[in-house]
Amino acid sequence: MQKTLKKYFAFFVLPTLTAFAVAFIIPFVMGVYLSFTEFTTVADAKWVGFSNYIKAFRDNDDFINALWFTVKFTVVSVLLINIISFLIALLLTRKIKGTNIFRTIFFMPNLIGGIVLGYIWQLIINGVLLKFGVDITFDAKYGFWGLVILMNWQMIGYMMIIYIAGIQNLPGDVLEAARIDGASGIQTLFKVTIPLLMPSITICTFLTLTNSFKMFDQNLALTGGAPGKETQMLALDIYNTFYGRIGYEGVGQAKAVIFFILVAVIAGIQLLFTRSKEVEQ
């Protein structure tokens, strides 16, 4: 079979591969190359070595600030989203009436796109802040917590569903044994349920981590980086470097490469770290 199949490469693989090359492979390779050059239109690229990478950090503090802001945002969001969604999942797996309706409601915000979400929350947060005579662009603190609230609203339902699936697949006999041995509810939670749920926790941490770290649409719509550039996250800073200043395309591309490496490293470390804690079943 393999031998006959081999001849059909053009039919089965070529269309996808062509699209993949145009949309990803070529842009990726060009992107890495262009980060070492100075250019405005791709065709006029001049090799400049690492100077774009140095400029990314030296020319102004935007990139460092965005990095710091993104890290703080990611840490706070990952913790809050996972704790809250895990608690809701525990509640919803207790055979309460209407579990399905609650699940449907909590998941709904996840389907709404980032731009629309941003404007919904801008209205509400500005409405609340109006009572204090300010708006979301008044202080970076408001923007930060606004983004955290928005991200929680969007992601809690999604993570909750993964935790519910995990909890429903827990082996009943183990929980039963813990109860017979006289373990309290809290003991069972920390000594049995959570260790057994490590696979779900890995997935949820990974998803919330990468989604928070790469966030763009919500950031653009909710604060647009204001006040100044104080609430600008990495993705938005890269975008503004590319399209905000002529002659800075190379620096933008260098920042994008750093961004990519950070995402790859985080994903790698995180997966290794939590995988090693998973309980063999």
Place this chain on the structure above:
Amino acid sequence: MTDTKKRPLLFLFLILLSIVFVAPVIIVLMNSFKGQFYISSSPFDFPDEKTFAGLVNYTNGIKKIKFFSAFFYSLIITVFSVAGILFFTSMTAWYITRCKNFITTILYYMFVFSMIVPFQMVMFTMSKIANTLRLDNPLGIIAIYIGFGSGLSIFMFSGFIKSIPLEIEEAATIDGCNPIQMFFQIILPILKPTAVTVAILNTMWIWNDYLLPYLVIGNKYKTIPIAVQYLQGGYGSRDMGALMAMLVLSIIPIIIFYLSCQKHIIKGVVSGSVKG
């Protein structure tokens, strides 16, 4: 168990939480019927005789951003991209899983690798290439979505194909099936559950995607997210009324889609995340 006594309280808590989850959408809906100058000043009040504006915001917004054309672009781009992704990536996934050699192994890892690369890494070069190749139209962007969506989709299809017993395909070969017949008559029907998951994940992504279509076709063709952002980012004072109305109109199709295939969506999201 001791839980029984706490149940009514728990139930009440969940209802309160549901209200918190739905409230933002309701508040936007409420404001979409108010005159544009009453929105920012008192966003939490119900419309009354003085502030009620009927459907003015809707008619204004629809005219300003050409909502129906945006809806149409969003719809055709999403439907055809997802159809294309399903068709092409399932074929590719089957081939590279069944025909193991150096090239297909490299290809597989490249597809998986593309999943972790953030869009900003390729956005500039990709939109330049799309421009040069004249892919800056709704048809062209479908090709780009097929390329961009192939990573996750091939990863998911391959994972499932590995679990299909080879005997089925061996039997079909003996019966004289060529690979094309085999794929479309035997493999494709088996792939249906994974195809539903892949379709849902890609629909959610493409329908809501902002930056990619903005950079590739945003000048000439505006999808819904681009149109909403345009309403906000345009010069002059911002029309809060129109913005509220357009937010409502953008959410309605999503809610309809969600309520009509909720089970598939939740299942799809779970199996998608477990593999991703």
